[in-house]
Amino acid sequence: MNILFVASEAHPLIKTGGLGDVAGYLPPALSKSGASVCVAIPGYTEVLEKIPGFKPLDRYHIDGFSVDIIESRLPNSDVKLWVVCCPQLFEREGGPYQDDEGRDWPDNALRFGVFAKVIVAITQNWIELDWPVDLVHCNDWQTGLIPALLKLQTKAPATLFTIHNLAYQGLFPYHDFARLQLPPHLWTHHALEFHEQLSFLKGGLVFADRINTVSPSYAEEIQTREFGCGLDGLLRYRSEALSGILNGADTQQWNPATDAYLASTYNKSTLTKKAINKLALQALFELPQDKTIPLFSVVTRLTQQKGIDLILDAIPMLQNTSLQFAILGTGDKRLELRLRNCARKHRDRFAIKLAYNESWAHLAIAGADAFLMPSRFEPCGLTQLYSLRYGTIPVVHAVGGLMDTVIDASADNLAAKKANGVQYKKDTAKSLVRAIQQTLKLYDDKPVWKSMQRAAMQQDFSWPTAAEQYMALYKQILSGN
Numbered sequence: 330m331n332i333l334f335v336a337s338e339a340h341p342l343i344k345t346g347g348l349g350d351v352a353g354y355l356p357p358a359l360s361k362s363g364a365s366v367c368v369a370i371p372g373y374t375e376v377l378e379k380i381p382g383f384k385p386l387d388r389y390h391i392d393g394f395s396v397d398i399i400e401s402r403l404p405n406s407d408v409k410l411w412v413v414c415c416p417q418l419f420e421r422e423g424g425p426y427q428d429d430e431g432r433d434w435p436d437n438a439l440r441f442g443v444f445a446k447v448i449v450a451i452t453q454n455w456i457e458l459d460w461p462v463d464l465v466h467c468n469d470w471q472t473g474l475i476p477a478l479l480k481l482q483t484k485a486p487a488t489l490f491t492i493h494n495l496a497y498q499g500l501f502p503y504h505d506f507a508r509l510q511l512p513p514h515l516w517t518h519h520a521l522e523f524h525e526q527l528s529f530l531k532g533g534l535v536f537a538d539r540i541n542t543v544s545p546s547y548a549e550e551i552q553t554r555e556f557g558c559g560l561d562g563l564l565r566y567r568s569e570a571l572s573g574i575l576n577g578a579d580t581q582q583w584n585p586a587t588d589a590y591l592a593s594t595y596n597k598s599t600l601t602k603k604a605i606n607k608l609a610l611q612a613l614f615e616l617p618q619d620k621t622i623p624l625f626s627v628v629t630r631l632t633q634q635k636g637i638d639l640i641l642d643a644i645p646m647l648q649n650t651s652l653q654f655a656i657l658g659t660g661d662k663r664l665e666l667r668l669r670n671c672a673r674k675h676r677d678r679f680a681i682k683l684a685y686n687e688s689w690a691h692l693a694i695a696g697a698d699a700f701l702m703p704s705r706f707e708p709c710g711l712t713q714l715y716s717l718r719y720g721t722i723p724v725v726h727a728v729g730g731l732m733d734t735v736i737d738a739s740a741d742n743l744a745a746k747k748a749n750g751v752q753y754k755k756d757t758a759k760s761l762v763r764a765i766q767q768t769l770k771l772y773d774d775k776p777v778w779k780s781m782q783r784a785a786m787q788q789d790f791s792w793p794t795a796a797e798q799y800m801a802l803y804k805q806i807l808s809g810n
């Protein structure tokens with residue numbers, strides 16, 4: 330079974346969030362499960378710097394651009410990697426989707442439109458890589474045109490479209506539809522048009538043979554008005570083709586017993602050493618160094634989705650409570666400003682680092698007592714999975730993947746020694762405050778806290794489990810069921 334796994338980022342070559350983790354860790358797990366997998370990503374400057382010295386396999390001309398395909402390996406794996414190089418579209422200073430100021434690249438439709446056309450050309454062997462593709466596994470809007478364009482071919486591989494985040498839809502004006510010379514019959518609300526705009530995401534949702542998302546609960550939620558981002562009707566229409574598969578956590582990169590980013594490694598039996606990381610985290614964030622003060626951390630993209638504003642609103646309500654916050658994130662400039670102001674006002678308890686830093690992310694997850702995720706919606710969430718592995722108790726809004734992966738500290742779950750986190754239901758700062766207060770009570774009861782930490786560290790959300798489910802889904806699709 331030849332699977333072409335297409336994504337706009339893949340760790341450790343390029344990553345802005347969880348999609349990068351998935352594209353970096355799932356394909357090697359699929360390969361271990363018996364699939365022959367090749368990953369395709371765009372050749373951003375950052376990617377090319379990490380895989381220098383490779384000769385292009387084949388050159389292709391499309392829409393006035395000249396494209397080279399470079400073959401390499403996904404680092405730390407035997408998975409084949411094809412990098413789609415087009416200097417005019419992908420080689421520039423800045424992120425994969427935005428410039429350094431956080432503005433979307435104005436030519437994103439062209440960038441990912443051409444990328445999609447190149448993938449189609451690979452599957453048709455117009456670019457002669459001589460690798461017959463059985464199934465193209467597409468991820469998020471950047472790959473959404475692929476299933477739509479493949480439907481125009483007489484002989485095409487099967488397609489799976491994974492939704493990592495329905496809120497990002499790749500919406501562009503009609504002008505881009507015309508610039509990409511897409512067939513006029515696709516300009517209808519039954520195809521790529523969404524309220525008079527071109528929707529890349531709809532290409533995946535309408536035309537892929539099967540659709541999945543990254544947790545069973547999110548697969549249900551997106552079929553409702555509240556979480557459907559205007560696409561719930563379409564998703565209900567396709568509900569037979571839609572399922573949910575939970576992401577995994579990479580057990581090598583995220584392992585407290587071997588993690589080189591930590592001040593001290595530890596495991597279930599040496600949990601006291603976790604406190605060394607707490608002191609290191611407090612030092613890094615310039616918080617008072619004290620093992621006894623409960624420390625909550627956050628590692629996130631700063632967007633509306635992640636509910637960071639709720640934490641800011643909660644701070645005044647927690648004024649007389651002894652606790653500390655360490656927040657690592659980048660993103661929305663207004664949120665960054667609000668975080669800076671809050672940190673200035675509450676120096677000894679609220680500290681921030683507005684940066685994207687892999688090593689700090691590991692320390693923030695290992696060193697904290699609890700990990701906050703007040704997300705408004707969360708398709709899966711990986712950081713709560715990492716926190717569980719590190720015995721750091723996740724405190725989460727009960728939505729999507731958070732609901733599916735965190736076992737709430739209810740009386741029953743505590744009695745059964747299954748509880749490994751705290752869930753709260755209402756999307757308000759008040760509910761968040763109550764959840765934090767409940768967490769503090771649990772923290773004060775040392776035997777209970779320890780038992781929750783142990784339960785957390787025993788959880789198994791690994792990529793091999795997810796890979797088995799994807800393999801079963803691929804087989805179903807290929808057998809036409």
Ligand code: ADP
Pocket residue numbers: 345346347348350628629630657658659684685686687690709710711712713
């Ligand atoms: P999302 O994909 O919505 O951003 P996830 O929880 O699925 O959320 O994945 C986020 C990934 O990005 C995790 O691997 C997390 O460690 C990483 N990450 C997010 N923000 C930062 C940051 N500021 N520095 C380092 N890593 C970060």
Ligand code: GLC
Pocket residue numbers: 346347348351493494543576707708709710711730
């Ligand atoms: C998205 C989601 C996140 C998920 C990640 C990987 O960015 O926001 O919940 O874990 O993709 O699937």
